[in-house]
Amino acid sequence: MASIKDVAALAGVHRSTVSRIINGEGTFRSDTKRKVEQAMTDLNYRPSAIARSLATASSNMTGLLVTYYTGGFFGQMMEQVQAELDQHNKFLITAQGHHSAEGEREAIRRFHALRCEGYVLNSRHLSDDELRALAQEPTPFVLLDRVVEGLEPRCITFDHPLAAKLAVEHLIQQGHRNIGCISGPLSRTSSHLRLQGYKEALQQADIRFEPALCVEGDYGRKSGYLAAKQLYRSAPAMTALFSCSEEMTLGALQYFHEQSVILPQQLSLISFDSIELCDALYPQVSSVHFPISQMAQTAVELLMCQINQKECVITQHFLPELRLRGSVSKQAVPIA
Incomplete structure (x- = not known):
């Protein structure tokens, strides 16, 4: 497997130059950048996400807390969060809350240990006070399908x-x-x-x-x-x-x-x-x-705005849509 040393040797530059180009640091001549990128392609070199996080003090990862992994609802949520993060070139780390406040706390501790840039939390068991305390920490988060008084700008909700x-x-x-x-x-x-x-x-x-x-x-x-x-x-x-x-x-x-x-x-x-x-x-x-898919997508958009400290004008409260099909008729006879 190729290393950053191999890339530097093939491109004819110092290893620090390769590292800085990978991490988007500094300004380089176009021919230098082109030689490094070509060397990476020729050697099929893929930068280590862990190494990049150590170099940049950012993991480029986002944490997603769900209740559990099974079921179409949570699958749809995770799929949409992943799809939206792909648009931002971010990695997704998921964790289950295991139907308990302690399980949700452990998931957030894991996100913190992995230096996630932010969290999308479908929290069911953490108290409002605990979430308000978490909001005092530097890592941003968004609450999906929950509203907490005082944290409304972080909440994606449904009626x-x-x-x-x-x-x-x-x-x-x-x-x-x-x-x-x-x-x-x-x-x-x-x-x-x-x-x-x-x-x-x-x-x-x-x-x-x-x-x-x-x-x-x-x-x-x-x-x-x-x-x-x-x-x-x-x-x-x-x-x-x-x-x-x-x-x-x-x-x-x-x-x-x-x-x-x-x-x-x-x-x-x-x-x-x-x-x-x-x-x-x-x-x-x-x-x-x-509309959990749209809500999950919006949660990531809101989180990216928080991470990048940008203004975000999006719909945070979603309304239901009645979809009539073939399972309802005028009053029928009792079932038994």
């Missing part, structure tokens, strides 16, 4: 209550009044906000909230299956269902298919959707779209 409200209002407009809900884990702020929107839509339509029609899931497919099973048995008058994630929707659909429940003739279904999975299901499922 979760409005999204849920739009979904349930659509069901009500089709004549449904016995509307079930599979919520996310109520330990998460986003789940509370979605449940809040569900309840607001019912209240504004003078429909009483029935706890028996609401089952808590964990955003995973299995929990959607089990929640559908519980609702099928305990809420026979239910004619419509609102699912708070596409993974839970998949699980619910599996259970209803096993029970030969025909959608939308016997049950109308509407879902949250962040990765456009609902468009690929059968029947295609109506949804409110959660």
